[in-house]
Amino acid sequence: MRNFKKHILILLVLCMAVPAFPQVAVFRLNASAEPREIYASYLYGAKWMSLNHFFKTYGELRSVNTEDWTVTGTLGGKEYIFYANSGFYQRNGEWRHLPCTVERLSYGLYIPEAEFVRILQEDAFPELRHNVSADEYLLSPGSFSITDIRLREMKNGTVIRVKTGKDFPKEHCRIWQGNNQYLYISVYGATADMNALAGRYSSGVIREIIPVMAKETLQFNVKLRMKIDGIDHFIEAGTGDIIISLRHTYQKDMVPADNSIAKKRWLIDTIVIDPGHGGKRSPGAVAPDGTMEKDIVLDVSRRLGRLLENKLGVNVVYTRNSDTFVPLWQRPKIANEAAGKLFISIHCNSARSSQAYGTETFLLSPKSTEKSIEIAARENKVIELEEDTERYEKLLSPEQYILSTMAQSVYMKESEALAQAVESTFKSRMGCRSRGVKQASFIVLIGPAxxxxxxxxxxxxxxxxxxxxxxxxxxxxxxxxxxxxxxxFKENYEREIIE
Ligand SMILES: [Zn+2]
Structure with missing residues (x-):
């Protein structure tokens, strides 16, 4: 009996001592988000937190198997599986080791806070920071907000540009198509002024876009007018904007017959001319007599611009109109921001053998094969002169290349038709030797929508x-x-729309 009393006493002391520690771990998605308390408990002198509660709060708690105590959840687009009494967990099907075991407590599975923070930093939240004085974790210190949605219609596609405040991990953006003529775009961790976004977005294939804020995810429910052939998306380097292109076959009935304004949007009213190279840093190819590529192409570009303005009455935008250095990544950005309808980059060739001659015109290769990169190597070489070379390393890695080139691939047929027209005109009008229409991985051709x-x-x-x-x-x-x-090209392209 005495012994029993002693036990009760110890238990009482323990019960009184425990509330002195906070029984929660505090996380905040970003600086402007509310702090959230995740259930925690003290075990072996350390704070352990509930995985179930964390997934429920910041990700998705997919399933809890109470037979063998397995918890499956997703975070930032990755799937995690944790097991009770096990020092292993799975991330996207791959086994990983923990320096401790996961324990089963009152609210599901628990893991030492410090261990879990390390996992989060490795994966879903690389910028995670600990605010020591407040004892809370900031998951993504640089929160970003969605400021605007813009739609652009092309002959065979619609481009949705979701304007964001800054670069964010691409895993935080998910896009999928429902079987109910809806397309869903969800951006984890984004904030937005919902009133500002709740405008009317009806254009071409898109009937309506409804923004919804759920937990920590901003979702856009996009109602479509018709079935689309495919969706591609990428996050634009530099701006962090999400560019989504919806491919569909142009149908006249998509645009109401009397809607001349909608029709006008399809017309080629702005042409972007990109004189290659420029500035002291990038003269381009240099001839034996000292002639520089940058000077020839700028002169040809200006002559072309004047003809287009005067004879076609279109708006001409130059990526450079003086002897200045413009980084390759900035050129497509200029084109997109000007809402260009055609992008023409002008260069001079050079070869080791002085025998090589003739003209050739390129469109972007849909696949980044070594050969296509090699062809473009000389024109891409200019990136070595730029400060921010990392930007391009990412762009040319095989996975990223496919993603990045998707927006351009929507216009492949048109790009090819234009390239053909250029080569055949050089040949028939000037008697140039055409080396043909080719495909290569020119960085400058990746971005233009x-x-x-x-x-x-x-x-x-x-x-x-x-x-x-x-x-x-x-x-x-x-x-x-x-x-x-x-x-x-313009005449053929617009004929279908006007008729
Ligand atoms: Zn060049």
């Missing part, structure tokens, strides 16, 4: 083509040929 080509108007390493390119009259002819090709 519009038909885009890169044309090499001649070799400055070939003495004959060099002396031609040094003549004003010849450069005017090159510009005139490009103008005729664009004009031809």
């Amino acid at each position: 519009m038909p885009a080509i890169l044309t090499e108007i001649g070799f400055i390493s070939n003495w004959k083509e060099l002396s031609n390119l040094n003549k004003d009259s010849y450069r005017q002819e090159v510009a005139h040929s490009l103008y005729l090709a664009v004009s031809d």
